[in-house]
Amino acid sequence: MKRRVLKIIILFSLLLAAVTGLLIFNNDKKGQGEKRSEQLVDMNEISVLMSRENYDEAKRKIEEYADKLRVNKTKESSANNEIIICAVAILFIILVFIYIYFSILRPFEKMNAYASEIAKGNFDVPLNYDRSNYFGAYTWAFDSMRKEITRSRKAEVEAIENNKTVIATLSHDIKTPIASIRAYAEGLEANLDKSPERRSRYLSVMMKKCDEVTALTNDLVLHSISDLNMLQMKPEEFSLVPFLQQSINEISAEYGDVIFEKTDLSPVVYADKKRINQIMENLINNSRKYAKTDMKVSITRKSDEVAIHFRDYGKGIPDEDMPFITDKFYRGKNVGKENGSGLGLYIVKYIAEKSEGNLELINHTSGEGGLEVIVTLPIKKSENDFS
Numbered sequence: 167m168k169r170r171v172l173k174i175i176i177l178f179s180l181l182l183a184a185v186t187g188l189l190i191f192n193n194d195k196k197g198q199g200e201k202r203s204e205q206l207v208d209m210n211e212i213s214v215l216m217s218r219e220n221y222d223e224a225k226r227k228i229e230e231y232a233d234k235l236r237v238n239k240t241k242e243s244s245a246n247n248e249i250i251i252c253a254v255a256i257l258f259i260i261l262v263f264i265y266i267y268f269s270i271l272r273p274f275e276k277m278n279a280y281a282s283e284i285a286k287g288n289f290d291v292p293l294n295y296d297r298s299n300y301f302g303a304y305t306w307a308f309d310s311m312r313k314e315i316t317r318s319r320k321a322e323v324e325a326i327e328n329n330k331t332v333i334a335t336l337s338h339d340i341k342t343p344i345a346s347i348r349a350y351a352e353g354l355e356a357n358l359d360k361s362p363e364r365r366s367r368y369l370s371v372m373m374k375k376c377d378e379v380t381a382l383t384n385d386l387v388l389h390s391i392s393d394l395n396m397l398q399m400k401p402e403e404f405s406l407v408p409f410l411q412q413s414i415n416e417i418s419a420e421y422g423d424v425i426f427e428k429t430d431l432s433p434v435v436y437a438d439k440k441r442i443n444q445i446m447e448n449l450i451n452n453s454r455k456y457a458k459t460d461m462k463v464s465i466t467r468k469s470d471e472v473a474i475h476f477r478d479y480g481k482g483i484p485d486e487d488m489p490f491i492t493d494k495f496y497r498g499k500n501v502g503k504e505n506g507s508g509l510g511l512y513i514v515k516y517i518a519e520k521s522e523g524n525l526e527l528i529n530h531t532s533g534e535g536g537l538e539v540i541v542t543l544p545i546k547k548s549e550n551d552f553s
Contacts (some may be wrong), residue, residue, distance in 0.1 A: 277305065289316045331494055335516070338509045340382045342447045343375035349420050350375075371416050378440075399438045399520050403546055406435050406465065406472060413443050414463060417450050424450055427464035433472040434546040441517045442543075446476075448510045449539055453478040456501060457536065471523070471542045479536035482529040492525065514541065 283291045289312055350368045411426055418424035446463075453461045457480025464475045483491055487498040494512040515525040518541050526540040 273305070277308065280308070284312060284315075289319065334494075335509055335513050336382050338513065339444055339448075340379055342451055343378040343382075346417075346420070347372050347375045347379075353420070367419065371419055374416060378443075399441060401436050401438050401521070403434060403436050404439060406433050406474075406543075407431065409439060409442070410446070410463065410465070410474070413446050417447060421454070423454065423460045425460060425462045427462060429465055431465060431467060431472075433465070433467070435472060435543045436546050437521045437523075437543055438517075441521065445514050445517055445541055448514050449476045452510050453480070456480060459536070468542060470545050472545055474541045474543070476539040476541070477530075477536060479534050482531075482535060482537045483527065485529070488527065488529070491527065511539075514539070518542070 280291060291312075292309065350372045354365065354368055407429065414424050414426045450461060453459065453476070457478035459479040462475075462477045464477075466473045466475065483498050487496075490496045491498060492511045492515040494509060496512075511525075511527075518525045521543055523541060523543040526542070528538040528540070530536050530538060
């Protein structure tokens with residue numbers, strides 16, 4: 167488009183210059199012929215008058231001749247003025263082109279190049295908004311569209327990533343109760359304990375674990391058919407200590423490796439029992455897998471929060487891994503050949519924060535050593551004291 171406009175302006179300028187030059191040339195040619203004839207006649211008349219000694223008439227003719235010379239000079243000056251006017255007209259056309267280029271053509275070229283980049287999928291190219299050109303408002307709208315597309319693409323990527331994370335989280339949590347069911351089933355198959363009470367207890371735990379698998383599977387199905395990007399929390403009011411005791415008995419029924427420290431405290435919390443149980447299972451299974459020691463569970467009060475302490479006596483987590491250990495899919499450098507997805511502590515932190523609580527990890531380098539994981543939960547709003 168720029169080349170086309172440039173060609174039109176150049177052609178128009180050349181045409182204007184040619185027409186003006188032709189007119190000037192014709193006028194000059196015609197005028198010069200007439201002036202020569204008149205000059206010859208005037209000179210002859212003056213010569214005749216001088217030869218006849220008619221000096222007064224000769225003087226008058228000389229004055230007329232001088233007047234004609236002045237008129238001719240004026241005409242030449244007019245011709246020069248015409249040339250100047252033509253030059254000014256051409257200059258004006260050039261200035262008009264420059265204005266059109268910078269106010270219309272150049273912004274349009276930028277828009278064209280910008281649209282090409284957007285078509286290639288390059289959404290990081292900004293388009294500066296200039297109020298002085300005719301495309302100012304359109305430029306602003308176009309750049310706003312780019313920003314909106316960028317936000318939409320980013321949200322789409324995050325949604326896909328969140329979807330993968332939730333599916334991985336649920337899949338990870340399903341493994342734990344299935345492993346427990348298998349262990350209890352193997353014990354029953356091998357007839358390791360013939361006590362009816364113990365066998366009944368094993369069967370009860372297996373049924374409970376089946377219910378947990380069903381609930382987690384339902385979560386997975388619900389998530390896969392919906393647009394939600396997070397696990398649903400169903401909080402309820404319950405007394406924490408009896409719940410912890412029951413959960414620990416079920417989780418450690420086979421191993422007997424979890425010790426719940428008795429307390430006179432009995433806080434009432436408002437949280438999702440199923441999710442809190444997921445926290446406990448993840449932390450206890452992590453201890454069995456990596457620390458390979460017994461675990462002690464205790465509770466303390468921290469202001470209007472209750473803190474659940476999970477303490478093992480293993481080698482802990484390397485200091486360089488601590489800032490990243492709760493990131494999804496991150497695994498510490500000291501895990502050895504143990505299998506894992508790197509989701510355990512990520513799940514614990516996610517559930518704690520969704521429960522309006524927090525997660526803290528402490529490496530004990532002195533004494534018995536080990537890792538202490540502290541999960542804090544808010545105490546029920548209407549209850550400010552322990553009973």
